[in-house]
Amino acid sequence: MSENNALQFDAVSVSQSPADRFEEYLQSRGLRSTDQRRYLVEQVFSRHEHFDADQLIDQLPRKGEANHVSRPTVYRTLKEFVDAGLLRRFELNGRSVYEHDYGYPEHDHLYCVKCHVLLEFQSDQLVQLREEVAKQYRFRVRSHRLIIHGICESCNRSASRTRRKQDLV
Amino acid sequence: MSENNALQFDAVSVSQSPADRFEEYLQSRGLRSTDQRRYLVEQVFSRHEHFDADQLIDQLPRKGEANHVSRPTVYRTLKEFVDAGLLRRFELNGRSVYEHDYGYPEHDHLYCVKCHVLLEFQSDQLVQLREEVAKQYRFRVRSHRLIIHGICESCNRSASRTRRKQDLV
DNA sequence: ATCATTGCAAAAGATTTGCAAGGTC
DNA sequence: GACCTTGCAAATCTTTTGCAATGAT
Numbered sequence: 001m002s003e004n005n006a007l008q009f010d011a012v013s014v015s016q017s018p019a020d021r022f023e024e025y026l027q028s029r030g031l032r033s034t035d036q037r038r039y040l041v042e043q044v045f046s047r048h049e050h051f052d053a054d055q056l057i058d059q060l061p062r063k064g065e066a067n068h069v070s071r072p073t074v075y076r077t078l079k080e081f082v083d084a085g086l087l088r089r090f091e092l093n094g095r096s097v098y099e100h101d102y103g104y105p106e107h108d109h110l111y112c113v114k115c116h117v118l119l120e121f122q123s124d125q126l127v128q129l130r131e132e133v134a135k136q137y138r139f140r141v142r143s144h145r146l147i148i149h150g151i152c153e154s155c156n157r158s159a160s161r162t163r164r165k166q167d168l169v
Numbered sequence: 170m171s172e173n174n175a176l177q178f179d180a181v182s183v184s185q186s187p188a189d190r191f192e193e194y195l196q197s198r199g200l201r202s203t204d205q206r207r208y209l210v211e212q213v214f215s216r217h218e219h220f221d222a223d224q225l226i227d228q229l230p231r232k233g234e235a236n237h238v239s240r241p242t243v244y245r246t247l248k249e250f251v252d253a254g255l256l257r258r259f260e261l262n263g264r265s266v267y268e269h270d271y272g273y274p275e276h277d278h279l280y281c282v283k284c285h286v287l288l289e290f291q292s293d294q295l296v297q298l299r300e301e302v303a304k305q306y307r308f309r310v311r312s313h314r315l316i317i318h319g320i321c322e323s324c325n326r327s328a329s330r331t332r333r334k335q336d337l338v
Numbered sequence: 339a340t341c342a343t344t345g346c347a348a349a350a351g352a353t354t355t356g357c358a359a360g361g362t363c
Numbered sequence: 364g365a366c367c368t369t370g371c372a373a374a375t376c377t378t379t380t381g382c383a384a385t386g387a388t
Binding site for chain 1: 260261263265279281282288290292294295298299302303305306307308309310311312313314315316317318319320321322325
């Protein structure tokens with residue numbers, strides 16, 4: 001959730017802004033550029049954190065205010081962002097979570113089951129392992145998703161502090 | 170403590186049936202052994218495939234027939250199987266999927282986005298990689314889940330056959 | 339007898355859809 | 364003008380919950 005988790009952008013892959021890229025995508029499919037879509041690209045790419053539909057909606061103007069976007073439109077647009085290659089979706093605790101894809105390097109996650117923070121990490125070894133397994137099974141890889149569940153450093157620390165103080169369960 | 174314990178532990182974890190293990194779990198928590206629970210353990214461990222709640226329910230006797238179990242009870246019991254260490258749960262396409270955990274080796278999955286088959290594979294390298302990453306982030310690992318998405322061998326084959334015949338999309 | 343469990347109906351949470359009105363090309 | 368998009372309300376899908384009746388220990 002904190003900005004520190006963001007991996008370094010690769011200058012290479014970014015020649016076009018997400019907004020431009022989305023415009024291109026819409027054109028190529030005969031879809032239309034609307035206020036709502038433009039505003040949502042802007043909002044979604046204004047921060048790097050992972051988010052779900054509700055978190056995005058909370059970040060938007062309420063009903064009645066300028067730039068409000070209805071819930072169904074948010075869902076419909078998120079789906080388009082995924083199709084357009086701007087976002088990647090995955091599932092955590094039964095809900096869809098989105099993260100930047102466009103211009104952002106491939107990575108995996110450490111998920112703290114206590115404070116729910118999602119930390120990112122990169123591992124070339126993993127990509128290699130993936131290719132080996134795929135080869136062995138004659139499987140054509142499209143993508144992968146690795147999530148390591150556990151307790152993060154700071155939750156570990158506060159847990160042991162608590163234990164010392166309260167003599168604990 | 171004593172050697173006895175070690176032996177016993179070993180014997181228990183290797184030779185006890187899922188049903189027995191579940192009975193033990195229930196006892197240890199002051200929960201009760203019921204027809205429904207006994208029947209569900211039996212059903213769940215009668216086949217090894219992955220399944221979701223609906224698939225399990227479809228496999229059970231319908232309402233009015235003997236051994237019918239209501240939908241809420243199925244959900245409640247699946248949760249207990251997970252707590253008891255009999256099943257592992259993960260998410261795929263927005264729904265919970267269960268697989269045998271008790272007495273079954275750790276593994277990961279290849280998921281065919283075309284025919285939806287889930288293939289299992291084992292990789293010691295992955296476990297090692299997981300430990301390295303965790304160490305680096307001072308993360309206490311509880312578990313992990315890796316799913317490689319792509320197209321399986323047989324879908325690949327039929328795709329190319331189709332392509333040849335129909336001169337493709 | 340006590341307290342857990344079940345089944346029912348209903349609720350809840352996340353996401354989707356039909357449709358009429360409005361916007362874009 | 365054609366037809367895509369939006370917002371609304373309502374539907375859908377999966378899972379959960381309150382509660383009274385039933386069952387296990």
